Amino acid sequence: MSSEKDFITIKALEDGVNVIGLTRGTDTKFHHSEKLDQGEVMIAQFTEHTSAVKIRGKASILTSHGEIVSDTKK
């Protein structure tokens, strides 16, 4: 069942972190953007519609491959 697939968690480490969903298929386009403020958490899956996720801003991202911390350009 697709609702039981792996999920990733994104925890914002600053205000205004953007979680952007990119479409699956030949065209890779933004289809969803979610704004998180510091301390907010989003739990998401890769789906039939979403093949990639882009994160802008400082956040802690946890996947089955481990944790990675994104940052902003200095």
Ligand code: TRP
């Ligand atoms: N409607 C989108 C989908 O089912 C919702 C979604 C799932 C999403 N995972 C995401 C949006 C990750 C942004 C980032 O694919």
